[in-house]
Amino acid sequence: MGRLSGKVALITGAGNGLGVAVAKLLAEEGAKVIATDIDYDGVKKIVEEINKESNESAIALKHDVSSKDEWISVVEEGVKAFGPITVLVNNAGILATTKYDQLTYEKWQKVMDINAWGQFVGMQTVVPHMKEAGIGSIINLSSIAAVNSGGGLTAYTASKGAVDAISRAAAVELGEFNIRINAVIPGVIQTQLFEEAFPTKEAKDAAMASQPLKRVGRPIDVAYLVAYLASDESYFTSGTSQLIDGALNVDGSRVAAKLD
Numbered sequence: 001m002g003r004l005s006g007k008v009a010l011i012t013g014a015g016n017g018l019g020v021a022v023a024k025l026l027a028e029e030g031a032k033v034i035a036t037d038i039d040y041d042g043v044k045k046i047v048e049e050i051n052k053e054s055n056e057s058a059i060a061l062k063h064d065v066s067s068k069d070e071w072i073s074v075v076e077e078g079v080k081a082f083g084p085i086t087v088l089v090n091n092a093g094i095l096a097t098t099k100y101d102q103l104t105y106e107k108w109q110k111v112m113d114i115n116a117w118g119q120f121v122g123m124q125t126v127v128p129h130m131k132e133a134g135i136g137s138i139i140n141l142s143s144i145a146a147v148n149s150g151g152g153l154t155a156y157t158a159s160k161g162a163v164d165a166i167s168r169a170a171a172v173e174l175g176e177f178n179i180r181i182n183a184v185i186p187g188v189i190q191t192q193l194f195e196e197a198f199p200t201k202e203a204k205d206a207a208m209a210s211q212p213l214k215r216v217g218r219p220i221d222v223a224y225l226v227a228y229l230a231s232d233e234s235y236f237t238s239g240t241s242q243l244i245d246g247a248l249n250v251d252g253s254r255v256a257a258k259l260d
């Protein structure tokens with residue numbers, strides 16, 4: 001039996017990057033997986049790979065996390081397929097690398113809608129099913145940018161700060177229903193988002209050199225932490241923001257992302 005047998009997990013942004021590693025590991029550990037992404041082709045391919053390994057344990061759904069209506073239909077379909085959702089991984093997110101004086105309301109709002117509102121409305125939609133099941137674990141992806149921003153990331157930083165704060169608030173409000181909420185704070189992890197932030201060889205080398213471990217993280221490193229928080233092993237862990245950054249935050253290094 002896997003560590004997550006009996007769990008039903010919804011993972012957003014599961015078509016690329018961290019979400020892929022999370023969806024695959026959670027399925028490997030025995031969870032039924034509802035994998036969603038705005039990139040339907042991407043997430044469909046990942047689900048085909050999962051189902052080759054563990055037959056019929058995952059479904060793929062097209063999903064824009066900033067839309068409440070889409071959350072309602074995705075959750076409805078997921079519950080129809082596997083029963084009440086007991087794990088929610090709010091992973092989908094976008095980077096916004098814009099200089100302070102170039103930031104417009106539209107850019108600000110887009111990042112906030114996807115990164116902050118998208119996670120909140122996800123919790124709001126899934127929680128009734130967790131209450132029905134009598135158990136739940138919600139894992140919200142924040143970012144090292146909310147701890148020590150490299151500059152030029154004001155809107156992204158604000159959205160991830162909101163993620164941390166919303167997670168703490170929800171942990172207090174939902175504890176009595178046996179629902180745990182934790183935020184995960186990755187440092188620099190090798191994904192498409194890393195490519196966007198550090199597009200040239202020089203930028204990548206500089207990012208690498210500024211790491212205390214002299215390497216960036218792998219998506220699977222984050223997935224291991226998410227699997228722990230999703231499992232009953234983290235029975236008494238709630239309201240935390242867990243850093244997984246190879247000591248970048250204690251070093252205080254400044255990793256400058258490429259700006260628009």
Ligand SMILES: NC(=O)c1ccc[n+]([C@@H]2O[C@H](COP(=O)([O-])OP(=O)(O)OC[C@H]3O[C@@H](n4cnc5c(N)ncnc54)[C@H](O)[C@@H]3O)[C@@H](O)[C@H]2O)c1
Nearest residue numbers: 013016017018038039064065092093143188189191192193
């Ligand atoms: N990679 C890093 O270094 C890093 C560091 C800190 C935090 N994070 C956070 O981790 C999470 C995953 O990042 P990643 O590196 O895997 O990014 P990624 O760009 O590789 O993947 C993000 C996924 O989210 C999807 N997505 C984008 N907008 C969406 C929307 N509106 N609705 C649904 N899906 C949408 C994309 O299609 C993509 O599949 C994000 O929340 C990100 O902010 C990443």
